[in-house]
Amino acid sequence: MPQQQVVLKNCGVIDPRDINTYLEKDGFKALGKVRQEMTPEDATGEVKASGLRGRGGAGFPCGVKWAGARSTPGDEKYVICNADEGEVGTFKDRYILERDPFTLVEAMAIAGYAIGAKQGYIYLRAEYHHLFDLLQNAINQAKQHGYLDGFNIEIREGAGAYICGEESALMDSIEGKRGESRYRPPFPTTVGLRGKPTIINNVETLMNIPQIMLNGADWFSKMGTERSKGTKVFSVSGDVQKPGVYELVLGSPLRELVEELAIAKNIKMIQIGGATGRVLPYAMIDTPLAFETVLGAGAVIVFDESRDVIDIVYRTMEFLTEECCGKCTPGRQGTEVMLEILDRFHHGEGAKREIKDMEDLSSVMMLSSLCGLGQAAPNVVMDTLQYFREAYESRVARG
Amino acid sequence: MNREAITVPPRGREELLVRLKETQAKFGYVPEETMAELAEYLDMPINEVYGVASFYSFLSTRPLGRNVIRICKSLPCYLKNCQMIIETVERELGIKPGETTADGRFSFRLTNCIGLCDRAPAMMVNGDAHVDLTPEKIAKILQSYK
Numbered sequence: 123m124p125q126q127q128v129v130l131k132n133c134g135v136i137d138p139r140d141i142n143t144y145l146e147k148d149g150f151k152a153l154g155k156v157r158q159e160m161t162p163e164d165a166t167g168e169v170k171a172s173g174l175r176g177r178g179g180a181g182f183p184c185g186v187k188w189a190g191a192r193s194t195p196g197d198e199k200y201v202i203c204n205a206d207e208g209e210v211g212t213f214k215d216r217y218i219l220e221r222d223p224f225t226l227v228e229a230m231a232i233a234g235y236a237i238g239a240k241q242g243y244i245y246l247r248a249e250y251h252h253l254f255d256l257l258q259n260a261i262n263q264a265k266q267h268g269y270l271d272g273f274n275i276e277i278r279e280g281a282g283a284y285i286c287g288e289e290s291a292l293m294d295s296i297e298g299k300r301g302e303s304r305y306r307p308p309f310p311t312t313v314g315l316r317g318k319p320t321i322i323n324n325v326e327t328l329m330n331i332p333q334i335m336l337n338g339a340d341w342f343s344k345m346g347t348e349r350s351k352g353t354k355v356f357s358v359s360g361d362v363q364k365p366g367v368y369e370l371v372l373g374s375p376l377r378e379l380v381e382e383l384a385i386a387k388n389i390k391m392i393q394i395g396g397a398t399g400r401v402l403p404y405a406m407i408d409t410p411l412a413f414e415t416v417l418g419a420g421a422v423i424v425f426d427e428s429r430d431v432i433d434i435v436y437r438t439m440e441f442l443t444e445e446c447c448g449k450c451t452p453g454r455q456g457t458e459v460m461l462e463i464l465d466r467f468h469h470g471e472g473a474k475r476e477i478k479d480m481e482d483l484s485s486v487m488m489l490s491s492l493c494g495l496g497q498a499a500p501n502v503v504m505d506t507l508q509y510f511r512e513a514y515e516s517r518v519a520r521g
Numbered sequence: 522m523n524r525e526a527i528t529v530p531p532r533g534r535e536e537l538l539v540r541l542k543e544t545q546a547k548f549g550y551v552p553e554e555t556m557a558e559l560a561e562y563l564d565m566p567i568n569e570v571y572g573v574a575s576f577y578s579f580l581s582t583r584p585l586g587r588n589v590i591r592i593c594k595s596l597p598c599y600l601k602n603c604q605m606i607i608e609t610v611e612r613e614l615g616i617k618p619g620e621t622t623a624d625g626r627f628s629f630r631l632t633n634c635i636g637l638c639d640r641a642p643a644m645m646v647n648g649d650a651h652v653d654l655t656p657e658k659i660a661k662i663l664q665s666y667k
Contacts, residue, residue, distance in 0.1 A: 210595045213636040248579045249635040251648040281542055282578030284633060298537035300576040316535075359597035359638035366639045393596075396634075423596055423638075437596055441633055447576075 125383070126345065128353045129329040130369045133221035138256055141263040144224040150269050152332035153228050156235055160335075165236040166192050169331065171339035173351035178204055178287070178324030179395065179419040180494065187321050190311030191237040194319040199239040201230050202315065202322040204292060206247040208284040209396030210441055211421035214355040215325040217367045219253050222329075223260035227275060229328035231264075232335060234273040237321055242275040245292050248282045284445035288493050289322040291447060302449040303493035324419070326355050346372035350412035354420050358384040361426040370411065377407045380424050388427045391509070393434070396421040397441045398498035401505035431506055431513040436464045438502045446495055453496030456487040460503060467517040474518050481507065534563050541574050550581040578632065586621045586628035588666040591645045594631040597638035606642050607631065609656040613663055627666070 127133075136143040144150075156165050170185025191199055203226060207215040219226070230242045246254060254277060261275050278296050280286050286295045290304035293315045314320025330352060334342045343351045350372035356379055359365045363385035370379060376394070380386045389404045394411075395418020402409060402416065409415050425434060443457040463480055466472045484500030491497045507514060540559055544551050551574045560567040574580050592598075592607055607618065610629055614622055621628040637643035640652035651662055 207636060208634060210634045211597050211638050212634070213638050216636045247636070248577075249632075249645065252650055279542070280577070281538060281580055282632075283576065295538065296535075298532075298535040298539070298573070300573050357638065359641065360600050365597075365641075423600075425600070429600075434596065437599060441595060445633060 125369060126353050126371050127369055128333055128345075129218065129326055129355050130222075130367070131333070132225060133218065136222060136224070138221055138223055139259060141224060141260070141267060144222075148336065149224055150228050150264075150267075152335040153231050153235075153269060156232050156335050162192060162236050162238060165232065165335070168334060168339050169236070172330075172334045172342040173339075173346075173349075174327065174330055174334065174342065175350065175413060176324055177326035177330075177354065177419065178207075179209065179398070181413040181417065184323065184327055187311055187323070188233065188236055190309070191239075191314075191319040191321045194312045196319050198241075198316075198318045199237055200315045200318060200320040201233045201237065201239045201242040202289075202292065202296070202320060203230055203242065203244045203328055204287060204289065204322050204324050205244050205250065206280055206287040206292060207325070207419065208247060208249075208287045208445075209398070209419050209421050210438070211359050211393070211396050211423040212357050212419050213359075214357045214367050214420060216250055216253065217357075218325055218329060218355070219250070219257060223257050224264065225329050225332055226325060227260050227264045228269070229331040230275055231270060231273050232331050233321060233323065233328065237319070239321075240273055242273060243296060243315075244275065244277045245286070245296060246277055246279050247286075248280045251279065254279065283447075284441075285447045285493075285495060288495065290493070292322060293320065300447070302447045303495075305492065326420075347410070347412045347414065349414050350417070354411065354417065356411070356420040356422050358422045358424070360386075360422075360424040361389070361429070362386040362424050372417075373410045373412050375407070376402070376409050376411055376416075376422075379411065379422060381407070384422075384424070386424045386426070389424055390427045390429055391425050391431070391434075391506075393423040393425070393438075393502070394418060394421070396423075397438045397445075398494060398501060400501055401509065403509040431510045432464070432467050432517060435502050435506050436461070436468045439464050439499070442495060442499045446499075450490075450492035450496060452487045452491040453493070453499070456483060456491070456496060457499050459483060460487075460500070464503075467514055470517045471519045472514065472517045473520045474515075475521065477507065477511075477514055477518075534565055537563055537565075537570065537573055538577075541570075541577075541580055545580050548584075549587065550584045553582075556582075584621070586625050588627050588647055590627060590629045590663075591632040591635070592618075592630075593633070593635045593637065593641070593643050593645075595634035595638075597634070598641040598643060601641040603642040605656055606644065606654045606659065609659045610663075613659060627663070 174184040286301035291301035295301040399418040
């Protein structure tokens, strides 16, 4: 399947500092159309019909989220753009914000109209402080041109915490608290920021909205697979000749992305979706990239034959242990115990029974962790135990 | 902090993280006295203030140098030999990760993914991103921070 520019349509085409260059490329036409020709219900319905799913990793249907917040009674509702991509190997949202902040602003205004919100927030990770001025400038220019009448957008900066990319922790952070995951239900669409109905959408998810409104849900849903519509923006790094950002129609094979576009050679394995993502061996290189197979937020890290599987798994678990918020026991203790065991294998001092221990611990964490971090933390261990079990067995020193 | 000089924040406790970040920017860390003042000002327990101040990696409850170097150690940078960059900075400054130079000019830390993986190895100095690092580039970058 070919590369297709939907999300990245304006990247490298417009001047991210000048709204006029965006207006020349149909900028804010979708917002005009939505406000003049569509009711909020129509707008929400269009997103639902498009089949657009969240691009931040979880893949929740965007239209369902919008409809949930729309139908919850209340005068005060919020639109939040999650610009806190912290998943290891993800940099697509940075790439997008650097090149096309205007589409995001337009999309948030559309979302505000659709769910009945007057206030929007962009939660920008502290590591992306260098994008703050560019983003604020885009908001200011949109305001000066009257596109944000009745809808205010504020940037809130994080302070360095991976977990704040998790939507409930993100809201706590905006509320000035430690970024800890919340118990759900209730879901943010009914009880969100400050207890009000809230939608939280990833940067890339929102980037699709203006074109869905202009071209229609049918146009969008013709791209992709049955359960994964549209395109996906991938961040490719690691052992490749051309690391970078690539947009492909969903369902495209992994091979096209890593071998043909990013030029990877002698691949041993590929981690898709970052630290909480999945690991595939080279033998599965023809796997289609979609929500029903592997996707996450689209971080693709390639490891060549020279890499040590246990070393990679250990470092992934180290990351998760450091970034876990500590609120729930399976997340806090689970990652730590897993790291201790992996440390022994790392040093060639693993015990045979510990392989079983890791499998048991994995299922406990998957079942009982409070949020996606703890639930998905065992993925890297389980996948490598499945595909590279000999790597573990070769590090066993005792029974 | 002069209490009379500040208008009472409309959103109460929600101001906490913003205030802590301001304090961090001003003093290079969040002093205990400021935490006590913020607790009183926002009418909340000081342990909660400390809880927030100690949660985020861009806030520090201990004094840091004027410039904070954060070298990324996550996998994409690791695969591009960030260890070499870490060792170069250690040599240039004569300190290990987590330490501050005697003259207070630099603190040096390792950090998790900063989203510059396509141009690894990468690091941040204060708010600035530095990419495609080589040991040769380090001295020049460090010189530009006083």
